Amino acid sequence: MPPFDDVTVLVPTYNEAETIGQVVADFREAGFDDVLVVDGGSDDDSPEIADSEGARVVIQSGSGKGQAVREGIREYVDREHVLMLDGDATYSVDDAEAMLEPLRAGDAEHVIGNRFADLREGAMTRFNQFGNRLINRGFAFVHGRSYDDILSGYRAFTRESFLRMTLSADGFGIETEMAVECAKRGIDTAVVPITYHPRPSGSDTNLRPIRDGGIIFLELYRRAKTNNPLFYFGSLGVLSTVSGLVIAAYVGIEWITRGISHEVMAVVSGFGIIVGVQLLMFGVLADLVLSLHRDTLQKIDEETGPE
Incomplete structure (x- = not known):
């Protein structure tokens, strides 16, 4: 031992x-x-x-x-x-x-x-x-x-x-x-x-x-x-976008079939879609920055590591 x-x-x-x-x-x-x-x-x-x-x-x-x-x-x-x-x-x-x-x-x-x-x-x-x-x-x-x-x-x-x-x-x-x-x-x-x-x-x-x-x-x-910003922001973005699309579908169906307009819900729908798309874009950019950061750190480690 x-x-x-x-x-x-x-x-x-x-x-x-x-x-x-x-x-x-x-x-x-x-x-x-x-x-x-x-x-x-x-x-x-x-x-x-x-x-x-x-x-x-x-x-x-x-x-x-x-x-x-x-x-x-x-x-x-x-x-x-x-x-x-x-x-x-x-x-x-x-x-x-x-x-x-x-x-x-x-x-x-x-x-x-x-x-x-x-x-x-x-x-x-x-x-x-x-x-x-x-x-x-x-x-x-x-x-x-x-x-x-x-x-x-x-x-x-x-x-x-x-x-x-x-x-x-x-x-x-x-x-x-x-x-x-x-x-x-x-x-x-x-x-x-x-x-x-x-x-x-x-x-x-x-x-x-x-x-x-x-x-x-x-x-x-x-x-x-x-550690995985694409997943973090992407999941929030997908949730917001899908919620906005569901509300938009409901507003559209109500207007076409019953002639009822839901202005407030339409605004909420548009807001959800816009925010969701922006979060998805931010997730992609953040993931790109993280990848570049890791590559930079790896190069630094290789340059400063033991010869």
């Missing part, structure tokens, strides 16, 4: 008293000497239990998983590699070496653990499985990359690559943001198969599928503005 003195294990927690002790103990026994638990102000004994098992425990200044991850890495991590996972005992320390291997081999800067490679019975409801796969397909369509499981909480990455990301999500949207930033900034990303276990009995999830799923979808769409 290789030494892990270049790795900080980051575990954001909130009310994980039933599981956090075992998680910390497993990684400490496996040779990880720096386990950082960032607690979000738990109402139970999560911080005390983690501390008793040998973890460094800090209480985050804000709230939410995303804020905990950003604060933990920027203020309390100084090692080259970060291994991030949830404190609910659904991820296994047995997969840790496989997660870190692409980083150490120089094949990737960011590694995502694919839970669907070995999804144990009861680990995820059918509804959540459907939602996860839908989000992954949406991500691949919008951002042009397939990472298999962008919502996975088991990640390994270099601290330097994390600091290059622009992240703002405070909650569970942090994984989505990280995946988008990897695609946007060309961060070499590897996907590693892992085992995903069901939560132990007595441990309650902090995830709310409907609410958090909606937040993730909105985050995917919002981030498309700078």
